[in-house]
Amino acid sequence: MSDNENRPLGLYIHIPFCNRKCDYCDFVSYSMDSKAQQLYLEALFAEIDMQKSKFVDRVFDSIFIGGGTPSIVYEGFIASLARKIYSSFHFLEKTEFTIEVNPSSFTHEKFLEYVQAGVNRISVGVQCLDEKLLREQGRIQSMENIEETFKMLNNSLFTNVSSDVMIGLPGQTLDSVMSTINYLLKQNIKHISTYTLQIERHTMLYSKLRKGKITPMKDKTMETIFNQVNKALVKEGFVRYEISNYAKPGFECRHNKKYWDDEVSYLGLGVAAHSYIDGYRYYNTKRLDTYIDDLNEGKSPVYKREYVSDEERRTERIMLSLRTSKGLDLEKFKADFNEDLLRTHADIIKKMTDKKMVEVKDNFLKIKDEYFAVSNSIIVELL
Numbered sequence: 001m002s003d004n005e006n007r008p009l010g011l012y013i014h015i016p017f018c019n020r021k022c023d024y025c026d027f028v029s030y031s032m033d034s035k036a037q038q039l040y041l042e043a044l045f046a047e048i049d050m051q052k053s054k055f056v057d058r059v060f061d062s063i064f065i066g067g068g069t070p071s072i073v074y075e076g077f078i079a080s081l082a083r084k085i086y087s088s089f090h091f092l093e094k095t096e097f098t099i100e101v102n103p104s105s106f107t108h109e110k111f112l113e114y115v116q117a118g119v120n121r122i123s124v125g126v127q128c129l130d131e132k133l134l135r136e137q138g139r140i141q142s143m144e145n146i147e148e149t150f151k152m153l154n155n156s157l158f159t160n161v162s163s164d165v166m167i168g169l170p171g172q173t174l175d176s177v178m179s180t181i182n183y184l185l186k187q188n189i190k191h192i193s194t195y196t197l198q199i200e201r202h203t204m205l206y207s208k209l210r211k212g213k214i215t216p217m218k219d220k221t222m223e224t225i226f227n228q229v230n231k232a233l234v235k236e237g238f239v240r241y242e243i244s245n246y247a248k249p250g251f252e253c254r255h256n257k258k259y260w261d262d263e264v265s266y267l268g269l270g271v272a273a274h275s276y277i278d279g280y281r282y283y284n285t286k287r288l289d290t291y292i293d294d295l296n297e298g299k300s301p302v303y304k305r306e307y308v309s310d311e312e313r314r315t316e317r318i319m320l321s322l323r324t325s326k327g328l329d330l331e332k333f334k335a336d337f338n339e340d341l342l343r344t345h346a347d348i349i350k351k352m353t354d355k356k357m358v359e360v361k362d363n364f365l366k367i368k369d370e371y372f373a374v375s376n377s378i379i380v381e382l383l
Contacts, residue, residue, distance in 0.1 A: 007265075008061035010258040014043070014270035015070040016288060022301040037073050039292050040271075045084055047269050052088040053323065055267070060090040062255035064099075069125075074316035096121055096254040098162075100321055103145035108152055111206070114326075120160055121253075125147055127166040128333035129180045150187045160251060162191035167225055173283050176231065185236050186190060190251035194229055194244050196222065223373040230369065243323045243372045260320040262313050271301070281306050310337065315383055322379050327366030341365065348381050 016127070017037060063085065065078065078099065098121040099114055106124075114122070123320060124146075131143055144222060153161050163184050167177055184192060230240060238246040243258065245253065258264040268275040268284065271291040275282040283304040284293050291301045308316075314337045321328040334340050342360070352358040355369045367375050 005224050007017065007112065007263070008059050009055070010062040010064065010255045010264070010266035011032075011047065011060050011085065012064045012066065012087065012255070012266060012268045012273060014268065015065060015073060016040070016272045017067070017072050018069045033162075034074055034381060036288070037077060038286070041077055043141070043292045043295040043301075044270060048084055048088050050295070050300065055089055059090045059092060060267075061095050062258065063091075063095060063097045064255040066100050069102045069105060070099050071110060072105040075113060078110075078118045078119075079113050082119075086118070097364040098123055098253070098255060101149070103149040104142070105136060106149050106152075111152060111156070115158070122153065122158065122160070123193075126163045126180065126184065128169060128172065128176065129183055130172070130176050133169050133171055133176070140215065156189045157188075159188075159190070161187070161189050161255065162193065163187075163189055164195060165229075166195055168196050168222055169230070174221075174225050178228060181229055181232055183346060185232070191245070191247040191253060192233060192238065194225075194226070194246070196244070216361055226373040227370065239325070239370070240369060241325050243375055246373045256324075260324055261321065262308075262316050269355075276308075278383075279308055281308060295350060307354040313337075314339070318382055319379055322365070322375065322382070323367070324369055325369075327364040328361070329363070333361050345382055352378065352381070 017033075017040075017160050065081075070078070082097075095118075097117075097119045098120050100123045102125050126146055129146070130145060165177070165180055165184070181192075202236050233246045234240065237248055239252075241247060242256075245256070247253070252287075255266075258266050265277045266275065267277065268282070271284060271288050272286045273284045281304075282302045284301045285294065285303045294301045317333060317336070318328060318341075328341070330341055342365075349358065349360070353360065356368060358365060358367050362367075367378055371378065
């Protein structure tokens with residue numbers, strides 16, 4: 001077994017149910033239905049049984065239940081799923097176990113269920129405190145929901161809470177974003193993710209854009225907001241360990257860090273889930289009915305399997321490493337891909353270094369913090 005195969009894996013489980021789809025959402029999700037949820041749980045169990053024999057000699061150190069809206073499923077669903085997971089795979093003693101929750105469907109009873117099931121990290125989908133903006137994007141939570149959620153978490157002394165903030169919503173302003181950030185800083189939060197709105201095809205927001213009903217936020221405005229958010233979070237002791245992610249020291253998301261390391265494998269279960277196992281990518285079907293039917297018939301829900309070539313790994317190593325505060329390990333890059341980036345891209349790196357956009361320190365190439373907002377244009381130059 002190689003060194004990479006000895007490293008702990010991550011386990012992702014997709015819960016595809018939502019009350020309704022947000023206008024900007026491009027994730028695979030379906031309307032809520034208790035019967036469909038039960039059938040889906042049974043299908044998940046079948047997929048777990050199908051996969052577990054392949055991982056008898058492997059160990060996991062992170063579990064991430066995402067969606068969709070995992071907190072929308074009926075009480076007992078997550079507890080049953082956790083029991084099945086624990087009885088099927090091997091986990092380190094201090095495994096990170098995250099679940100995403102939406103304030104509109106997160107209750108005290110579900111909170112107790114999650115904690116008893118082993119959940120030790122909760123990610124709250126706040127996005128924005130402006131209820132008008134939220135309604136315009138199809139999100140149904142209210143400020144009251146959000147306040148009740150944090151009151152519950154703060155009173156319980158639950159120590160590992162994360163929250164998401166969306167930047168770039170049509171009509172959003174700097175004051176609106178900073179109001180959300182300042183509210184979150186008053187909560188017992190250890191991790192904040194700040195995501196830029198991406199208007200994807202096949203979403204309601206894309207349709208509104210095509211019809212001229214919305215105006216996208218200007219890049220300069222977005223950059224100004226990101227810099228103000230960065231300044232506020234750093235002042236409060238958060239460390240920006242990846243372009244979109246801030247954490248108090250020791251509270252970085254272990255699971256998500258696996259996605260930025262092309263040498264770490266992870267197993268994805270559920271409809272539309274992706275896996276990366278020892279150099280191969282696997283993609284489950286995006287259709288809920290197909291996923292359930294295939295597993296009922298004893299068939300794999302994987303519809304595509306591909307080997308990740310060295311050239312693809314090289315590109316991904318540059319793209320993903322430069323998203324992190326640690327940066328790209330130039331020595332390891334040279335050893336793995338037989339390329340000295342400081343030589344092959346000497347002119348580009350010098351130009352960017354002179355402009356103080358990037359720096360080379362301790363044999364790591366890093367994007368300077370104040371240029372993370374325009375990181376895509378920097379990364380493209382280095383591919």
